[in-house]
């Protein structure tokens with residue numbers, strides 16, 4: 720086993736995960752990256768290695784495959800000392816449930832919920848070996864209220880948030896600090912960007928640069944902050960959502976999200 724310390728990042732081939740990888744490398748951390756095959760992650764890893772002089776290892780797999788994920792996590796545990804886990808991989812989408820296949824909904828639950836729990840549970844023994852270690856779980860502002868036409872996605876992110884809070888309390892005595900990141904809209908890919916633009920002016924108010932979100936979240940997680948909401952507009956919205964009756968929040972957000980319906984999974 721390598722005696723170097725590593726950050727394990729899931730869904731690191733593109734979007735926010737890639738930003739986490741670049742920012743962590745810029746802070747001098749070695750990386751283990753999990754990504755879907757075909758996302759050019761090995762070439763990203765070589766680039767990061769060359770630019771920042773850190774060690775980077777890549778595992779390409781579909782994290783919805785429980786057995787493959789289990790074997791990969793076992794190998795990672797045998798080879799690398801992971802002191803920081805960033806559970807970033809996640810998918811969603813906007814469509815009427817009647818227009819969506821069960822398989823598409825099942826993949827959201829498998830990746831956002833099951834794989835997130837599987838990765839976290841598998842890495843806790845390794846993380847607990849350090850005097851101080853960290854878990855950063857990526858939820859979403861969507862965790863704050865149910866949303867029509869997204870239904871399963873906000874429910875999956877509410878699960879992640881609740882799971883992480885329970886875990887934070889449970890792992891307190893073991894030196895493992897758990898933080899939750901609640902990003903608002905981020906223009907990480909064409910599909911997400913199109914959906915954000917379709918929602919109009921209010922959705923655009925919460926937009927923040929992807930690298931800035933990643934850097935801020937890493938630093939706050941290392942300071943053991945429990946909940947991280949990037950950006951002042953998103954923090955105001957989060958407070959409003961705490962005060963608003965759930966039915967009102969549900970109606971307001973769903974009306975805005977309905978405008979995205981031209982963008983599907």
Ligand SMILES: NC(=O)c1ccc[n+]([C@@H]2O[C@H](COP(=O)([O-])OP(=O)(O)OC[C@H]3O[C@@H](n4cnc5c(N)ncnc54)[C@H](OP(=O)(O)O)[C@@H]3O)[C@@H](O)[C@H]2O)c1
Pocket residue numbers: 729730731732733734735736737753754755756758780781782783807808809810811830857858859860901902903904905906907908911
């Ligand atoms: N974009 C937003 O507006 C927004 C807002 C709030 C929260 N978030 C959350 O932020 C996280 C990253 O989102 P993003 O927009 O950057 O992502 P993205 O570009 O849409 O890609 C989704 C991420 O999940 C990974 N992934 C998808 N299916 C996978 C699978 N079966 N196995 C392994 N990895 C898989 C992808 O890995 P590869 O890189 O290998 O493709 C990618 O990193 C997600 O948890 C998302 O829910 C995003």
